Every structure is written in C-alpha cells, then in structure tokens.
Amino acid sequence: MSDRIRLAFETVTKRFDHPRNGGLIVAIQGVDIRIADGERVALIGPSGCGKSTLLNLASGLDFPSEGRVRVDGVEVSGPNRQVAFMLQKDLLLPWRSILENVCFGQEIRGMSRAERRDKALAQLNRFRIADFAEAYPHQLSGGMRQRAALARTMMMDPDVLLLDEPFSALDAQTKLVLQADLARTLTESRKTSFLITHDLDEAVTLSDRVLVMSKRPGRIVREIIVDLPHRDEPLQRRRLPETARYTGELMNLLDIGHAELV
Amino acid sequence: MTAVINLLARKEAWGSFLLLFVVLAVWEWLPGAMGVPVFIVAPPSRVWAEFMRLLDVERLFLHTAITFFQVMVGFVLGSLLGMVVGYTLGLSKTAEFVLSPYILALQIAPKVAFAPLFVMWFGFNVYPKILVAVLIVFFPILINVLGAMRTLDGAMVNLARSFSASKLQIFWKIQFPASMPALFSGLRIGSTLAVIGVVVGEMVGGNNGLGYLLVFGEGQANTPMVFVAILLLTFIGIVIYGLVVLLENRVLHYLPRAATTEKST
Ligand SMILES: Nc1ncnc2c1ncn2[C@@H]1O[C@H](COP(=O)(O)OP(=O)(O)O)[C@@H](O)[C@H]1O
Ligand SMILES: [Mg+2]
Numbered sequence: 001m002s003d004r005i006r007l008a009f010e011t012v013t014k015r016f017d018h019p020r021n022g023g024l025i026v027a028i029q030g031v032d033i034r035i036a037d038g039e040r041v042a043l044i045g046p047s048g049c050g051k052s053t054l055l056n057l058a059s060g061l062d063f064p065s066e067g068r069v070r071v072d073g074v075e076v077s078g079p080n081r082q083v084a085f086m087l088q089k090d091l092l093l094p095w096r097s098i099l100e101n102v103c104f105g106q107e108i109r110g111m112s113r114a115e116r117r118d119k120a121l122a123q124l125n126r127f128r129i130a131d132f133a134e135a136y137p138h139q140l141s142g143g144m145r146q147r148a149a150l151a152r153t154m155m156m157d158p159d160v161l162l163l164d165e166p167f168s169a170l171d172a173q174t175k176l177v178l179q180a181d182l183a184r185t186l187t188e189s190r191k192t193s194f195l196i197t198h199d200l201d202e203a204v205t206l207s208d209r210v211l212v213m214s215k216r217p218g219r220i221v222r223e224i225i226v227d228l229p230h231r232d233e234p235l236q237r238r239r240l241p242e243t244a245r246y247t248g249e250l251m252n253l254l255d256i257g258h259a260e261l262v
Numbered sequence: 263m264t265a266v267i268n269l270l271a272r273k274e275a276w277g278s279f280l281l282l283f284v285v286l287a288v289w290e291w292l293p294g295a296m297g298v299p300v301f302i303v304a305p306p307s308r309v310w311a312e313f314m315r316l317l318d319v320e321r322l323f324l325h326t327a328i329t330f331f332q333v334m335v336g337f338v339l340g341s342l343l344g345m346v347v348g349y350t351l352g353l354s355k356t357a358e359f360v361l362s363p364y365i366l367a368l369q370i371a372p373k374v375a376f377a378p379l380f381v382m383w384f385g386f387n388v389y390p391k392i393l394v395a396v397l398i399v400f401f402p403i404l405i406n407v408l409g410a411m412r413t414l415d416g417a418m419v420n421l422a423r424s425f426s427a428s429k430l431q432i433f434w435k436i437q438f439p440a441s442m443p444a445l446f447s448g449l450r451i452g453s454t455l456a457v458i459g460v461v462v463g464e465m466v467g468g469n470n471g472l473g474y475l476l477v478f479g480e481g482q483a484n485t486p487m488v489f490v491a492i493l494l495l496t497f498i499g500i501v502i503y504g505l506v507v508l509l510e511n512r513v514l515h516y517l518p519r520a521a522t523t524e525k526s527t
Contacts, residue, residue, distance in 0.1 A: 059424050079426045091421045095439045095516045105425040108435070136516045156425070 002037045005073070006192040007058060007083070007160050009033040012067035014053050026217035027053045030067070033211065033220065035160070035192055040231075042195045042203035044250060045213030051196045053218075055162045058194065059085050071160065081109075084158035088165040090149040092137040099124065099133040102152045109156075116155075123151040127181060143174035147181065154185060161186070163195045167202065175199075179206060179234045187232040200247040200254075205234035210246075212253045222253055304486040309493070312486035320475070322490070329460055329471040330498050332388055336395020337456035337502060341449060343396060344403025349441075351404075352411025353433065365404070373398040374462040381467035391463030391471070398459040399452040406448030410441035443517065446510040453502045457495055472498075 011030050018025045028050035035041050043051055056062040057069045060079040069076045071083055084105070092101045102120040111119075124130040127147040129140075137145055146166065153161060166182075167175045183206055186193055197203050203210045204226055212222040226246060230236035237243060286306050293303040300308060316322035351358040376397060380390035414437060422432045464473025472491045479487030 056420075061420050061423060079424045085424060087417060089415075089417055091415075091418055093418070093436070093439070095442070104422075104435075108422065108425040108427045108431055138516070138518045 004037040005034050006037050006039075006071065007033070007035040007194060008068075008070040008073075009054065009057070010068045010070065012054075012057065012064045012069060014050065014057065014062075015065045028213075029217035029219050031218065031220055035194060037159075038190055038192055039209065040186060040193045040195065040207045042197055042207035042210045043213060044197060044200065044203050044210060044254065045218060046215045046254065047198075049213045049215050050218035051213060052164055055085060055164050055194070055196060058160070058162055059083050081156070082159045083162055084153045084156040084160075085162040085164065086149050086153045086166045088168050090137070090145040092145055092148055092152075094137050097134050097136055098129065098140070098148050101137065101148060102155050105152060105156045120151070120155055123155050124148075126154070126185065127151045141174075142170055143178060146170060146178055150178070150182065150185070154189065159192060161191055161193045163193060163197075165196055165198060168198055175202075176235060176238075182206065183232050183234050200250045201238060201243070202234075203250065204228070204243050204246045205237045210250065212250065224249065301483050301485045304489050308486045309489045312484070313490045316475075316487065316490060322475075322494075325471050325475055326494050326498070328388070329464065329473065329495070330501075332391045332460045332463075332471065333395060333456045333498055333502060335388075336392045336459055337399055337453055339392070340396040340399025340456065341403050341452055344400045344448065344452070345407055345445070347400075348404040348407025349411065349433075349438070352408050352437070352441075358408070369401050369405070373401075374459065377462045377466040380463070386468050390467065391460045391473075394463040395456045395459035398455045402451040402455065403445070403448040406444040407441055410444035411437060414440050442513055446506070446514060449506045449510070450503065453506045454499055456502065457499045461495060 009031050011032055013029050013031075014027045015024050016027055017023065031050075031054065033041070033054075043054070045051055053062070057064055058071070058076065060076045060083075063076075071080060092098070093104065096104065099117070099120055102123055103116045106116040106119070121130065121133065124133055127150060129144055129147050129151070132140055132144060132148075137148070140148065146169075150166070163182075167178050170178065179202060182193075185191075193206075195203070195206060207226055208231070210224045210226060211220050212224070213219065214221045224246065228237055228240060228242055228246075230240070289303075290305045290307060293305065304312070313322070351361060374394060377390065377394050380393045384390045384393070418436050418440065419432055422436050427435065460471070461473040461476070464471040465477050468474050472495050475491045476488055479485070479491060
C-alpha cells in the first residue's frame, strides 16, 4: 500500500430526474471518499442509498451533478482503463464461450487475438475454470460464472476493481470460496478494490476499511478501520471473535432490527 | 438429415406413420361409404391421379417452382426489410417515436387486402405477389427485432461501454447477437406468412403458380386439383420453415437444449 490516492470522490452529489417525485431525486449528497493504492474499502448501506450510483460515477458511465471523481488524480470524463467493474449479474454474453467472454474487453480495446487468448487462458487458470474455456455460460454453475466474470474483470488489468455485490446471488459456501479467491487475487496483483456489499461479514473479512452510508440521500455516515490479521485469508479472519464485534457494530449502525432501513 | 434418421429410430415416429395411414384410409373410404360426392371431398387416390395428370399436361412443376421462387424472394426481402427497419428504430428513439403510430396502423391493416391494388399497379407478373409477401413478412420480423432491442439488459451495454466500445461495436457485439432468438421466432412466423402472401397474390391476378391453380380448379369444380394445390403449398411452407429451423439451430447453438426444443413446440 502507498499513500498515492487511486480513487477519490470529492464532495460528490448526484441528482436524477424523476418524473413523479417533484422532478428530482438526490441519490447521493456530498460524498467524500479517498482510496489509497492497494487499499481495500467496503461500502455498506441500505438499498437505494446510492451505492451503485457511486460505482457508475467511478467507472465513467455517469457523471456527478456536483463535485469531482478522480482516478489517479485525473478527473473521470468517461470509461477508462484504470478501472473495471464486476456486478451481481455476471453479464456473460450467452453466445460467446467462456474464453471469448473473458477476451471481450480486450477485443474491444484492440489487443491482438493471440495475445488476448494467452492472457485469457492465464486468467481462467488462475480462477480454476480453464477446463470450461470452450463451454458456454449456461453450462456453468453460478459460482463458476461469477469466477468467469472475475476473470474478465482481471483481464482488463485495472488499477482499481469496482465490485457491486459480486457474490450476493451465490449460495453461502460458494460465496466463501469466491471471497477467498478474490482476496488471493487482490494480494497477488496488488490491486485497489472498492467493494459494495450487503453482507457485513464479507465487508469485514475482505476489507481494510468499511464505509457506512445513510439512506437516501446517501452520505457517508461512518468509517470503520478493520484492524484484524489475515488480510488475505477471509476464511481465517471470519473465525476470529473480533470479526463478530465488527459486524455487530455495523449492524447497530445500519439499525438492523428496525426493518425499514434494510 | 441425421435429425430425420434419429426421428425414425424413435417408437413415437412409427405411431405418427400409423396415424397418417389410418387418416388416409378413412379419407379414402369413408366419404364414398357415406355417399359424399367426389367434388366435395376427393379421396387420396383421385388426388394422386390428378397430381400425375397435372404434372403431365398442366406444367404443375413449373407452377410449383414459380410459387416457390416468389415465396423465397418475398420472404428474404421482407425479412431483410424488417431487420433493417427494426434495428434502425431500435437504435433511434426519435425514429421509433415518429414512425410507430404508422407502423401500428399498417400492422393492423390486413396485408393481403393490398393484393388487388398491387396487381393494378404492377400487372400480371411476379411483382405483386412478391410485394404482398414482403409486406406480410415484414411485420413479425420488425416487431420481434424491435422488442429484442427494447428489452435488452442495459447493464450489458454498459459493460461494453466500460471497455470504451463504439456505438458500432456495441451494436455488432451486443445488440445484434442478443436479438438473434427473437429474430428467429420472427423468421419462423414470417416463413409461413410468406406462403399466404404469395398465394393470395396469385389468386387475385395471374395465370401462374399454385394460387392460380387453386382458383382455376375451383372454377372447374375440380376438387382433386384444389387438394393438390393445397398439399403442394403446404409442402413449400414446410421446406422454408425447415430451412429457417436449420439455420436457427446453427446460429443459436449456444442456447440450452431444453429452451430450443421448447420454443419449437
Ligand atoms: N439512471 C437513473 N435514473 C433515475 N434514478 C436513478 C437512476 N439510477 C439510480 N437512480 C435512483 O437513485 C437511487 C440510488 O440508486 P442505487 O445507486 O442503485 O442504489 P443502491 O445501489 O444503493 O441500492 C435510487 O433511488 C434509484 O432509484
Ligand atoms: Mg445497487
């Protein structure tokens, strides 16, 4: 980790036109986040508080109404090579084989066929799905599909990985395996990550820092530094008694138990 | 071909053959036994005899070939036109907004009713028939393509955008391939409608094709001739539908097996 700021939201506000709701809704309000190189930051908050909106701003698919988003110090003015995202939906193209899906981004970016094939095969090996290179998405289980999506994201070799509830559609055991895969990959490749999640254990076991957002208009209401060992081994970290203390604190912050927030 | 052989290997296929045989037998003997005259229901033996006679003296092969040709041309042109307009409207919200009321009106209008008009415009040749087929094939293709473009998951487009894909790349790599299943259901419907379009055109004006033979046979109270024309028209329809399904199986090979068989029922 270094002090260099990879991703920064500088007092970012985002409003959307809304035909019914008096014309405008404020999705997020004055959000300030700075993520250093190699850092892993998780973001939690009630549904609809603007988490995915933040991710869209960071990936250059949408723009702030006020404030700035910077990647490596440069204001984001559109999609760029430094960031890549992965969503809850794997977004694998059903008409492409797994290998072709992993190649997709670099194909658009103009990498030569031979080079992208080699790189994609290396990614498939890393995520242990090389046997399925020629298979089509429907032939894979949910966990394997998400690994393919992770491989496609890593294939872009971004500085910052934006992860929007990447494992929330998976069963509990598959989820644990993929969390471990992700932690290992982040360590090996020394990448920065920004993880949106609903899963408090996931936030604590995969991150150095957890940010808590309020309900809409979303603001960052709390920051919790996760000071626990086993940074690269979420399964080990999960076993620590202190982990439960952190998740308990997050539950209180999210007011879980008062159901209207969740 | 292998599909046909596989089919023959199945027990149910023999059931189908048996049923065909029973139907033909009933069709052959029952009307006669009940005193129904031949000009109402022609038995299969008479239809077959008429088929051989028409081949011999009425250039039946030529009539069939002309109809087949018109159906093919009308189907291909109508499909291409439906695709071009469908994708264009799908890509341009403005074009869709401006054109959709007229398209809706045209879609509701019975397309075969244009046949006499086209004959008056173009005369007794292949053009009015092809044009009716084009018009009738156009809509299901257009509607299906447009529907696929509208319902495409925006997240997929965003994925491509995040890789800095151009509009053209987004179309060819996401929108176009994603529309294939819908396009093929449109083509299946279109392939059967093309036959209807051409037949109506031939019935309205001309001295060629199976539609003409239908009207000619009717005028002479030649029921077996009408039956022959109907059977051959059905045959043409089956051939074109089969070609579409063959192509579909090649193009949509990536879909799960169950989904494709389900669609074809
Ligand atoms: N493109 C958009 N147009 C209008 N409103 C939007 C758009 N995207 C998000 N919103 C609204 O902004 C709010 C935040 O959405 P989102 O960021 O998806 O929330 P979260 O990911 O935290 O559940 C929601 O109320 C949503 O309806
Ligand atoms: Mg979201």
